Amino acid sequence: MTETLRRQASEPVELREAASGAVPTASSRRAARLWGAALLVVVVASVVAASWTAGPLLRPEGFSLVGNFLGAALRPATDVAFLQLIASAAVTTVAYAVLGTVLSLVLGLVGGVLSSEVWWLAGRHERARRRGAAGWAMVRGVLVLPRAIHEVIWGLIFLSVLGLTPLVAVLAIGIPFGAVTAKVFAELLDETPRRAYTAALASGTPRLTALLYTLMPAAWSDLLSYGFYRFECAIRSAAILGLIGAGGLGFQLALSLQTLNYPEVWTALYALILLSAATDLWSSAVRRRRASGAGASDRVIGGSLVAGAVLVVGALWWVQLDLAVLVAGDTWQLVLQILEDAWPPGLGGATVLGLLQAALITVAMSVLAIVIAFAGASALAFPGAAGTALSPGRWLVVLVTRGFLIVLRALPPPVWALLFLFVMAPGVLPGAMALGVYTLGVLGRLMTESVENLDRRPQEAMRAHGVPRPTVFCYAVVPAAAPRFVAFGLYRWEVTIRETVVVGVVGAGGLGLVLNQQLAAFDYSAAVTTLGVIVLLTAMVDATSAGVRRSLR
Amino acid sequence: MRRSLVAIALALVSVLATACGGGGGDQPRELVISAIPDQDPQKLQRLYGALSERLTRTLGIPVRYVPLTDYAASVTAYRRGDLDMVFFGGLTGVQARQQVPGSVPLAQRDVDERFRSVFVASTASGLPAVTDVAGLREVGGRTFTFGSESSTSGRLMPQYFLDQAGVGPNSFRGPSGFSGSHDATIALVTAGAYEVGALNATVWDQRLAAGTVDLTKVREIFRTPTYHDYHWLARPDIDDELGAGTTGRVRDALLGLQAGDPVDKNILDLFGAGSFIATQPANYDQVEQVARSLGLVQ
Amino acid sequence: MTSGLSGTAGELLFAVRGAGVRYDGVVALEGCDLEITAGERVAVIGPSGAGKSTLIALLNGMVAPTDGTVTALGCDLARAPARTARKVRRQIGTIYQHFDLVEELRVVHNVNAGRLGAWPFWRAALSLVRPSGVGEVRGALERVGIPEKLDARTSTLSGGQKQRVAVAKVLVQQPRAILADEPIASLDPRLGGEVIDLLTEISADLGTTLVTSLHDVTMALGRFERVVALRAGRIEFDRPPGAVSSGDIEDLYAAVEPAS
Numbered sequence A: 001m002t003e004t005l006r007r008q009a010s011e012p013v014e015l016r017e018a019a020s021g022a023v024p025t026a027s028s029r030r031a032a033r034l035w036g037a038a039l040l041v042v043v044v045a046s047v048v049a050a051s052w053t054a055g056p057l058l059r060p061e062g063f064s065l066v067g068n069f070l071g072a073a074l075r076p077a078t079d080v081a082f083l084q085l086i087a088s089a090a091v092t093t094v095a096y097a098v099l100g101t102v103l104s105l106v107l108g109l110v111g112g113v114l115s116s117e118v119w120w121l122a123g124r125h126e127r128a129r130r131r132g133a134a135g136w137a138m139v140r141g142v143l144v145l146p147r148a149i150h151e152v153i154w155g156l157i158f159l160s161v162l163g164l165t166p167l168v169a170v171l172a173i174g175i176p177f178g179a180v181t182a183k184v185f186a187e188l189l190d191e192t193p194r195r196a197y198t199a200a201l202a203s204g205t206p207r208l209t210a211l212l213y214t215l216m217p218a219a220w221s222d223l224l225s226y227g228f229y230r231f232e233c234a235i236r237s238a239a240i241l242g243l244i245g246a247g248g249l250g251f252q253l254a255l256s257l258q259t260l261n262y263p264e265v266w267t268a269l270y271a272l273i274l275l276s277a278a279t280d281l282w283s284s285a286v287r288r289r290r291a292s293g294a295g296a297s298d299r300v301i302g303g304s305l306v307a308g309a310v311l312v313v314g315a316l317w318w319v320q321l322d323l324a325v326l327v328a329g330d331t332w333q334l335v336l337q338i339l340e341d342a343w344p345p346g347l348g349g350a351t352v353l354g355l356l357q358a359a360l361i362t363v364a365m366s367v368l369a370i371v372i373a374f375a376g377a378s379a380l381a382f383p384g385a386a387g388t389a390l391s392p393g394r395w396l397v398v399l400v401t402r403g404f405l406i407v408l409r410a411l412p413p414p415v416w417a418l419l420f421l422f423v424m425a426p427g428v429l430p431g432a433m434a435l436g437v438y439t440l441g442v443l444g445r446l447m448t449e450s451v452e453n454l455d456r457r458p459q460e461a462m463r464a465h466g467v468p469r470p471t472v473f474c475y476a477v478v479p480a481a482a483p484r485f486v487a488f489g490l491y492r493w494e495v496t497i498r499e500t501v502v503v504g505v506v507g508a509g510g511l512g513l514v515l516n517q518q519l520a521a522f523d524y525s526a527a528v529t530t531l532g533v534i535v536l537l538t539a540m541v542d543a544t545s546a547g548v549r550r551s552l553r
Numbered sequence B: 001m002r003r004s005l006v007a008i009a010l011a012l013v014s015v016l017a018t019a020c021g022g023g024g025g026d027q028p029r030e031l032v033i034s035a036i037p038d039q040d041p042q043k044l045q046r047l048y049g050a051l052s053e054r055l056t057r058t059l060g061i062p063v064r065y066v067p068l069t070d071y072a073a074s075v076t077a078y079r080r081g082d083l084d085m086v087f088f089g090g091l092t093g094v095q096a097r098q099q100v101p102g103s104v105p106l107a108q109r110d111v112d113e114r115f116r117s118v119f120v121a122s123t124a125s126g127l128p129a130v131t132d133v134a135g136l137r138e139v140g141g142r143t144f145t146f147g148s149e150s151s152t153s154g155r156l157m158p159q160y161f162l163d164q165a166g167v168g169p170n171s172f173r174g175p176s177g178f179s180g181s182h183d184a185t186i187a188l189v190t191a192g193a194y195e196v197g198a199l200n201a202t203v204w205d206q207r208l209a210a211g212t213v214d215l216t217k218v219r220e221i222f223r224t225p226t227y228h229d230y231h232w233l234a235r236p237d238i239d240d241e242l243g244a245g246t247t248g249r250v251r252d253a254l255l256g257l258q259a260g261d262p263v264d265k266n267i268l269d270l271f272g273a274g275s276f277i278a279t280q281p282a283n284y285d286q287v288e289q290v291a292r293s294l295g296l297v298q
Numbered sequence C: 001m002t003s004g005l006s007g008t009a010g011e012l013l014f015a016v017r018g019a020g021v022r023y024d025g026v027v028a029l030e031g032c033d034l035e036i037t038a039g040e041r042v043a044v045i046g047p048s049g050a051g052k053s054t055l056i057a058l059l060n061g062m063v064a065p066t067d068g069t070v071t072a073l074g075c076d077l078a079r080a081p082a083r084t085a086r087k088v089r090r091q092i093g094t095i096y097q098h099f100d101l102v103e104e105l106r107v108v109h110n111v112n113a114g115r116l117g118a119w120p121f122w123r124a125a126l127s128l129v130r131p132s133g134v135g136e137v138r139g140a141l142e143r144v145g146i147p148e149k150l151d152a153r154t155s156t157l158s159g160g161q162k163q164r165v166a167v168a169k170v171l172v173q174q175p176r177a178i179l180a181d182e183p184i185a186s187l188d189p190r191l192g193g194e195v196i197d198l199l200t201e202i203s204a205d206l207g208t209t210l211v212t213s214l215h216d217v218t219m220a221l222g223r224f225e226r227v228v229a230l231r232a233g234r235i236e237f238d239r240p241p242g243a244v245s246s247g248d249i250e251d252l253y254a255a256v257e258p259a260s
C-alpha cells in the first residue's frame, strides 16, 4: 500500500498535468475500457439489426441504373437558360449560407462558452464545482434541443410562425447550427490546455477575460477553420432548405431529381461542388497564413475579412432580409397557436412499442453510418492533408483526395440513398451506406484539417533523432490526431441521428419515416412525441460522447 | 487595417438597421399563388412567369407565383395566408381545406376528373397482371414502395385500394419505402429494389410514350378505378382582401384558358392539362374519407 | 513601478493553520502551520511529491484546504465570496514552471494578462486589438531584460525568455506577494540563477513578499532568508538557511522508509 503510494508520489505531478490537463487515474482508464466495450456491443448489435434485409444483399443488375446516373456526370445540362437559373440559384444559396453562418457563429460563440466545462468547473473549489456542474448540465441540456431537430423541420416550424420570408431559411440554418457550433466550440475550449487559464484565474482575472486571453487564442485557429466548415455545411443545408420555399440550388436540385433528370441534377451538383471547393480552398489559404503567424495586416487574411464583410452585406441585399416580421403583431399569437396544436404530445397512429422499435432502427442506422464514415475518413485524412514543401506527386494525391471528399459530401444523402437502393436490398444497410458515405466526405474534411493543424514539433523532433517516417507516424502523428478524430466522429454520430430523417426512401423504417408520416398528416402532437424521442436519442449520444471523451482525456 | 474593420462594422450595422426598419411598406395587395404539379414539375416551377403574367393581365391585379415543392410547406404557408390560391393535390387540398375551413375548390384539370394510379411490378417478381382491386392481395408479402408521403396518386389512393384488397400497411415484406417521386418509383422497381410500386397513371403513360421505361424489367400490373385529384384551392378571405368578386374572376380566368391560344396552350401544357374545368367540394369527399381512415386527416 | 502596495514590514500576509489537503484519498499536505509576513523571501524545498505545489496553490487559493484554514491578505479564499476572492488574488502574482503563457499571443498581451483582473471586460477585449498600457509593459520587459520582444509572438521565444515574460507579467500586476512554483525547473542552471536573482532583486527593490518552491537546494540556501522544508506532506523544518545543516538536507531527501 505504502509502496504504491510512494511510487505515485514520486512521479512529478506537473509532467502528468502538462500532458493532458487532468490526471488520468486507474478509474478513468477503466472507464475508457468500459466505454470501448459498450461501443463495441452497440456496433455489433447494429450490424445484426442491419443484416435483416428483404432479399439478397446486393443486386448486380441495379448497377446499370447507377451507371445511368454516373454517366450523366459527363453530359450535364448546359443550355443557357438553365445555366442562368442555376447561377442565380447558387447566389441565393450562398446568401442564405452566409447569413445563417453569421448567426450560427454568434450563437455558437456565446453558447460555446456557456456550455464549456472550463467555464463552469475549472479552477473552482469543491463547493462551487457542485453548483457549476448543475449549471453546466442545464446549459448542455438546453442546447440539445435545437441540435436534435433537422434544419428542414426547423424550417417548417419557422415557416408556420413567420411565413414565407427569407428569415425562415436564415433562422433554420442559424439556430441548429448555432447549437452545434456551441457544442463544438465548447469542446474545443475544453480540449485546450488549461494551465494558462487557471493561472489567470489565480491572479484574480475574471472568468470571461481569462477565457478571452488564454483559451480563445489557442482555440482560435480551430474555430476559424470550423467557421469555414460551418459555412460549407450551411451551403449544403441552404440547398436542402430550398425545398420549403427558400429557393436556391436545392430547390432546382430537388425539382430535377423528382423526374430523375440526371443531366440537370449534375449541373446543380457541379454548382454545389464548385461552391464547396471554393470554400475549401479559401479556408486552407487563410489557415495556412494564420499558421505562419500572420495577423489581420496580412494580405490574404485582411482580404478575407473584407470579403467576408462584403459577402454579408451582399447577402442581406440579395435576399432582402426583413427583420420586422420578428416583432410583427401576430408572430407570438402564431407561436401560441402552434404550441396549442402540438400540446399535449400524442402518439397519432404510432404505438410506444413501434416508436421504440423505430428508435432502435434509427440508432442502428446511425451507428453503422458513423462506423463507415469514421473508418473511411481516418484512412483518407492523412493522404488528404497538405503539409509544407510538398512534392508535385504528393500534391496530386492531396488534390485527388480532397476532390473525392468534396464529391462525397456534395451529393445530398437522399441522392446517395437512391443510388444505394438501386443495388442493395431495402433496409437499414442502404440507409447507413448513404449517410455513411456522405458523412465520410464531411468527416474527411474535418480530419484532414485537424491533421494539418497538428503541432509539428514533436514529429520534427523525432525525425531529427533519425526515427523512420512510419515510426514517426505511429508514435507522433496518430496519437496526436486520434483524440481529435474520435471527438469529430462522436460529434458527427449525433448529426447522423438527425439526418436519418431524410433517407426515408430506403424502406428501413425508423424515426425519420415515422416523423415524415406525421408531418404529412399534419399531426403536430404526434410529431412532437417523435421529435422528443429524437431529442432523447441525441441527448444520449451527447452523454455517451462526453463520457468517452472524458475517459480519453 | 483596423480602421477599415471599424468602417465595415459600421456599414454592417447600418444595413441591419435599414433591414429592420425597411419592412411594412403599403404596397398594393397582390394575389399570391403556388402549385405542386405532378408531372415534370420543374417546367412549371421554372417557367411560372407565363402563368402569373397571364393572370395579372386578365385580373388586373398583381399576381405573384411562389415556387414550392414541399407539400407540408405549401399547406403551412396557405394556412398562414401567405398563399392565396394553390394548385393542390387531392390529399393536400383536403388537408388545406380542413386547416382553412371555407376554402373554395375553384377548378380542376380535365384529367383530374378521372384520375388513376397504376401498380407496377418488376418482371423478376413474377407477379401476374391483376384484373380487379381484390386481385391486389397478390402484393401482400412483397416488397413495396409508395411515392411521396403526401401524394394522392402515389400514396393515398394506392394505400386505399390495397386496404380494400386486405393488404394493410404491415402486410408487405419489410416496411414500405417512400421513393419521393413517381419517377423514382419507376426507377426503383426497375432496379428490383422493390418488387412492386404505385404511381400516378398519367406520369406512367407519359414515360411509356417517351420510351424511357425498360419494359423488360418493369410492367404495369393494375390500373385503379378513377378518383378526383388535383385542383385549385382558394382562401375564403380573397374577396375581402382583394375586392368583392375576386374569387369568381380568378375562377373564370382559369376556366377561360383556351387550348387554341398559343400563350394559354403553353400554360396548360405546363400543367399537363387540356383545359381547366369547374369542380366542387363534393368531388373530394372520397379522398377525404380515405385520408381520414388512414389518419392523414384528423 | 511603485512600491506603495507592498505594505508595512511585519504585517501578516499568509497564515496557514493546521491545513491539510487530500486529493481523492491521496494525502498531499497535512497539519501544516506557517506564517509569512510582508517583505519576506521564503524558499520551499522538498522532494517531488512532498506537497510544494499544493502549498503554493493553497496560498493563492486555487486549492482549498480539506482541513484547517488558510488566509491570504486577511481573507479566507476558500470561503470568501467569488468577488472578494478575486480582489485578493489580484494582489498575489503566481509564476509556474511551465510559464503558463499563451503561445499564440504576442508578448505584450501575455504581459498584460497580469493585470486583467483590474480591467473591465471591454477594455481587456479591446486591448487584444489595440494593446493598452504599452508603456508599463515595456518598462516591465526592460526590467527583465527583453524589451525588444514586446511584439514577438510568444511561441517564438526561448525557455529563458518565456520565464522572463512570466516575471514581467507578474511585475505589471504590482502584487503584494509573488508566488513561484519551481520557476526554474525547466531552465539550465545559469539561466535559472538569473531568474531567481531577478525575482529576489524585485522583491528587495519593491518590498514584495516572495515565496518560491525550488528543487535546487543550493539556490534556496544561498539566496533566501527563510527555508521551509516539506516531506511527505508535512513541514519538516522552517528556519533561516544558516540554521540548516547538511544532515537536515540528507534526511529530507532520503527515501521514505517502508511502513512496518
Ligand SMILES: Nc1ncnc2c1ncn2[C@@H]1O[C@H](COP(=O)(O)OP(=O)(O)O)[C@@H](O)[C@H]1O
Binding pocket: A008, A009, A012, A013, A014, A023, C023, C024, C026, C027, C028, C029, C046, C047, C048, C049, C050, C051, C052, C053, C054, C055
Ligand atoms: N490534482 C491532483 N489530483 C490527485 N493527486 C494530486 C493532485 N495534485 C497533487 N497530487 C498528489 O499530491 C501529492 C503532492 O503533490 P505536489 O504538491 O504536486 O508535490 P510537489 O510539488 O512537491 O512535487 C503527490 O502525491 C501528488 O501525486
Ligand SMILES: [Mg+2]
Binding pocket: A013, A014, C052, C053, C054, C181, C182
Ligand atoms: Mg510541484
